Amino acid sequence: MAEVLIPNGAGWLPPTRAVGSPAVVAAVKIAASATVSEDLALNGALPALIAAPSGFTGTTFSLELSFDGGVTYVPLYDGVGNLVSWDLSASQCVLIYNSAWIIGATHLKIVAGSSQGADVEMAVACAP
Numbered sequence: 001m002a003e004v005l006i007p008n009g010a011g012w013l014p015p016t017r018a019v020g021s022p023a024v025v026a027a028v029k030i031a032a033s034a035t036v037s038e039d040l041a042l043n044g045a046l047p048a049l050i051a052a053p054s055g056f057t058g059t060t061f062s063l064e065l066s067f068d069g070g071v072t073y074v075p076l077y078d079g080v081g082n083l084v085s086w087d088l089s090a091s092q093c094v095l096i097y098n099s100a101w102i103i104g105a106t107h108l109k110i111v112a113g114s115s116q117g118a119d120v121e122m123a124v125a126c127a128p
Contacts, residue, residue: 024128027121030112037110037122039070045126046102050086050110051093055120060085060113063102070107085113099127 024045028037035058050061062085064073076084084101086094102108110122 025123025125027123028110030110030116030120030122032118033115035112035115036064037112039066039073039107039109040124041070041107042102042105042126045128046099047096047108047124048099048127049093049095049125050088051123051125052088052090053120053122054091055116055118056088056090056112056122057117057120058112058114059087059089061088061122062086062111062113064109064111065102065105066107067105073107073109075111076101093123093125 026040028040030037052058052061062083063076065076066073078084078101086096088094096102108124110124
């Protein structure tokens with residue numbers, strides 16, 4: 001499991017929601033032949049953008065969220081029943097334009113629209 005952490009003088013800590021806190025970046029792996037990433041513990045942070053590396057073979061992604069500490073995951077749908085997905089190709093990043101959908105989630109997983117040809121690490125930039 002990956003975890004969102006920020007550096008401080010004594011080590012790495014979960015982020016706080018202090019005004020002016022820097023964005024933090026975590027990496028989550030999608031294994032070769034898989035579509036779903038490992039889970040990412042948000043520690044109260046809100047994902048702001050997701051970046052795909054050059055080896056990403058998908059063209060879209062969606063999110064699965066957990067609200068119970070990473071035990072149960074559910075896909076993210078909008079208010080009218082449509083799966084929320086984003087277009088994303090290799091070496092691109094996309095803004096998570098409505099992070100309000102994710103408030104309260106403790107963990108997330110990235111779901112690629114197609115299986116990966118090799119292990120890839122997706123970067124998730126979060127606002128504390």
